[in-house]
Amino acid sequence: MxxxxxxxxxxxxxxxxxxxxxxxxxxxxxxxxxxxxxxxxxxxxxxxxxxxxxxxxxxxxxxxxxxxxxxxxxxxxxxxxxxxxxxxxxxxxxxATMAEQERLNAAVLAAHATAERALRSSESRMRAVFQNAAVGIGISTMDGQIVRVNQAFADLLGYTVEHMSTLRVPDLGHPSDPPHMWQLYEELIAGKRDFVRLEKAYYRTDGGVVWTDMTSSLIRDEDGAPEFTIAMVQDITDRLRLQDRLEHQATHDPLTSLPNRAMIAERLQRIFDHAGPDARVGVCFLDLDGFKRINDTLGHQVGDELLVTVAHRLLACTSGPRRIAGRMSGDEFVLLVENPAGPAELTSLAESVLKSLSRPYQLGQHRTRLSASIGVVESAVAETSPAELMKAADLTLYVAKSEGRGRYVTYDADRDARQAARYELAAAMPDALDRREFSLVYQPLVSLADGRLSGVEALVRWQHPVHGELSPDRFIPLAEETGVILALGRWVLEESCAQAACWARDFPDAQLSVSVNMTVSQVHEPTLPADVDKILASSGLDPSLLVLELTESAVMDNDSAPLRALADRGIRLAIDDFGTGYSNLAYLRRLPVHILKLAGQFVDGLSSASVVDQQIVETIVRLAHAIGLSVTAEAVETQPQADRLRDLGCDTGQGWLFARPQRAPEITELLRRSRDVADHLLQH
Incomplete structure (x- = not known):
């Protein structure tokens, strides 16, 4: 900001x-x-x-x-x-206006009383105060007949002084007059009170409306009996308009003019505060699918135009006295329904919104389509609170997006309890990174030809203060969904390269490489090559000792230019879990890939007598070698598997047969023992 x-x-x-x-x-x-x-x-x-x-x-x-x-x-x-x-x-x-009115009121009353007592001896003075006052002044009898007004009052309403003197007080009524105003007036002329002050609107003769700060005071005769009322009015129309504009700005989104988060929260609280015992409330919490892509590719101006069009369509879907549409933030909107007829009304509303938002958008020269995900919650007011209702809607929206988008999902308590746990982990991740709750373990990669330790794969763990150690499958998908993966991935790469550089300095003959997994989001980040350059420079690691492991989808969906930029630096690229996606070896010839990591299910097949599985592995290894790629087998758990993989020409193995993931000091000890064995052999 x-x-x-x-x-x-x-x-x-x-x-x-x-x-x-x-x-x-x-x-x-x-x-x-x-x-x-x-x-x-x-x-x-x-x-x-x-x-x-x-x-x-x-x-x-x-x-x-x-x-x-x-x-x-x-x-x-x-x-x-x-x-x-x-x-x-x-x-x-x-x-200041009150003080001026009180001074004028006192002057007028004093002048009027003096005139009555002194037989109008100072009539000229009273007339001067009356006529020259900047505020409107009118005098009326106890039966409501206006007997005299000054020029300021007549000008304010567009009348002549003479015409106003033919009117009665009720003739100046306005529909917005407070309900109790006329009761106060009756008490005033009855002598039960000496003045009344309130904000009152008047019609002008041209049909316009003027708002005033009006004070009406009682004038009594020498015996104390009510004789006249005197009204003093100050034009406050401009002030009220400015106040209305400021209030609108504080409660409405400036782009779409929909109620903003603050107004939605206020409206929801009002529903709960005034709800009867059987009252119900419903919320559709929606998020636009793919809005960031449109905003980034077509520009923020087009994105803003799209949001305005979405707002218009939502207003059309929520027309009615019990419904309100609002914009929460960014591309998030909420539809609030007071006392819905039941869950069916909410689901019907969600369906109509999805249908409306799916129609094409013509944004200047651009024509595009858009979908939305909606979380639907309908509940008895007595069974929830505003905060719980919105939290349930938010979690349900999260489910809708994770289940494929372009759909609505209704609230389910058991499912949302599970989702809440995931949501809690997602929310805690940024702070966990700052608190250094993440750590790395390294799983050895072993040459199948001679059993030499040739590399390690860095695997991240989360030491959660409540749930204990969490494996990547518990939090990496959440990090990907929330965008935290970019910061977490950068930290993993920095730590891995720094540790690998230490091993390279202490054990230069080992030529131990470190493999780091990259998600789709990281691979699509335009700054990836430059970021890797900075990390390598900072750590001092030889680029040839860094292997970046990519999923098949990340390789196939990505522009090959960033990958080639990484390969040109001497960094090796590996495709993880090869065979589980849709890549093919012919296509890989055109990509700067160096290593295939054979998916674990192919290795499992080698434990059986399945000829087909062995032929698949043999074919993959042979074709990979033909185009210059090495092959690493994952999830090797038995010696027969390792022997068969070696016989089929597989280069490297990784799995529990060789070692489980270990902390850096344990890998250091493995390297030390390997060096000692090599030194012993050389000496003898």
Missing amino acids: RTPAWRARADTAVFARRWRQELTRSVFVPMDSASLDVFLEMLTTMLDDAPEAVGAALVEAHLADPSVLAATIRILDDKAVAARVSTGFAQALRA
Whole structure:
């Protein structure tokens, strides 16, 4: 998020000058430029700690015109601060208006009383106060007949003074009048109260509406009996409009104009606060599938246009008094249903949304399609809470995306409990990386020809503080889904290369390579070659001792240029679990691949008398060698398997027969023993 200009101490004076320029363009300011700069620089230092005081100070400095506030709001970068400045401005303006009205009221009442007692001896003074007042003033009798108004009141509503004097107080009613207003008026003319103050709207003669701060006071005769009422009105239309705009900005998404997360949360809380014993509530929580791809390839402007179109379609699907559509963040939206007829209403709504969003989008010159995933939750209000409801919807959406996208999934408590556990792991992963809860073990790769330790494969483990040690199959898919895989993968590569460089320095004759697994996301990252370069340079590892293991899908789906860039650096590339995907040896001839790692199920087949499995392995090894690739067999568990693989020409074996994954010190000990044996043989 961009830091507002006034928060940089060196920019305070610059910001104050910009503020002054904005003000002087909009309204006359009763200060010279130098004095105004000093004043605004002082207010700038108060924006963070006391924004309400800034608004009040503007009014106290006689900068009370609405244009001053509007100009101030325009240059502020922070909506929350702008809202608080507006609040302080409005409160100070209201207080100043009240003080002015009270002074005028006192003057009018005093003048009127003096006129009555002194037989109108100061009529001219009262007339001057009445006629020249900046606020509207009207006097009416106890039966509601308006007997006199000043020019300001007549101008405010578009009447002539003479016409207004023919009207009655009820003629100036408005549909938005508070329900209790007329009761207060009855109490006023009955003498039960001396004044009434409230915000009231009036119709103008041109059909427009003006909002006022209205105070109506009772004038009594010399015996204390009610005689007249005097109303004083101050136009507050601009202030209310500005307040409405600020409130709308605080509760609505600026791009789509849908209710934002804060308003959805408020609406949901209101449903729970006013729910009856049998009330129900439903939520459809949806996420656009593939939006990031569209945003990245076609640009953010097209992405924004797409979000606006999605918002329009969601509004069409949620028309009705019990439904509301909102944008939570990014490409996440929520549909809230109050008192649904049952789960069927929610699933029907989800189906209509999926159908609507799947229609083509024409975005300028681009025509595209889009799908969405939706998590659907319907529940009795008494059985849940707003936080639990949204959490269930979020988890259910997560299931919908993991099950293939372009679909809706309804809430299931047992399934979501399992999903919550996965979600918890996913959420904990970034902090776990910072806390160094991840560690590496290394599984040896052995030459089948002579039993020599030729390399190790780095395997990551998570030492979870609650669940203990977790294997990669528990968290790598989650890391891939959440994007944490990029940071985790980089850490694995850094640690592996640093450790391999240590072994290369301590045991140079061993030429021990280290294999590191790369996921699809990592391979598709454009900066991968440059990142690998930096890691190799930092660790000092010879690139020829690094093997990057890729899945078949990562190799086939990826542009070969980054892979060739890695191979050109001397790094070897291996295809992991070969034979389980859809790659073929003919295609591999065109790719910079050096090693095939034969999937474990082919090795399992060698334990039986299956001729077919042996022929498959033999064919793969022969064809791989023909195009210059070496073959590593995975999951070798028995000596007969190892013997058969050696006889079939397989180069390297990996599995529990040779060694289980071990910590770095244990690999170091293996290398030390191997060196000692070699030295002993040389000596004899």
